[in-house]
Amino acid sequence: MSGFVLAPGQGAGYDWRGARVFIKASGDVTAGQLAVMESIYPPGLSVPAHVHAGEDEILYILDGELRGFCDDDHWTAVPGSVVFVPRDRRHGFVVTSHETARALVVVGPAVLDRQVAATGTLVEDSQV
Numbered sequence: 001m002s003g004f005v006l007a008p009g010q011g012a013g014y015d016w017r018g019a020r021v022f023i024k025a026s027g028d029v030t031a032g033q034l035a036v037m038e039s040i041y042p043p044g045l046s047v048p049a050h051v052h053a054g055e056d057e058i059l060y061i062l063d064g065e066l067r068g069f070c071d072d073d074h075w076t077a078v079p080g081s082v083v084f085v086p087r088d089r090r091h092g093f094v095v096t097s098h099e100t101a102r103a104l105v106v107v108g109p110a111v112l113d114r115q116v117a118a119t120g121t122l123v124e125d126s127q128v
Contacts, residue, residue, distance in 0.1 A: 038062075049092040060104040060105075
């Protein structure tokens with residue numbers, strides 16, 4: 001397989017657990033090593049405590065503000081912030097901005113992208 005480029009607005013979009021998630025690079029195209037998604041979170045969305053078994057997660061905040069935790073550490077992330085959540089750690093967050101929050105989410109090895117595709121609702125007009 002060769003590399004690829006996705007233009008803005010490209011990538012399968014899903015409504016998933018209150019967010020809209022666009023899969024930009026799935027584990028299928030990265031030999032399972034990682035997945036890249038753009039997540040759009042509405043104001044007030046609360047992502048409850050959860051764990052990614054065997055999967056690290058990085059969120060790069062593009063817009064809005066998130067307040068969250070990883071184990072006993074609490075954080076606030078604004079545009080330009082990077083949040084790293086090691087695998088097997090309890091974490092969650094809430095969108096505290098009045099506007100929509102947006103994050104580039106990278107996970108590895110890729111598991112979350114398959115969960116989104118399997119349990120989300122495919123959005124026909126998947127423009128970001």
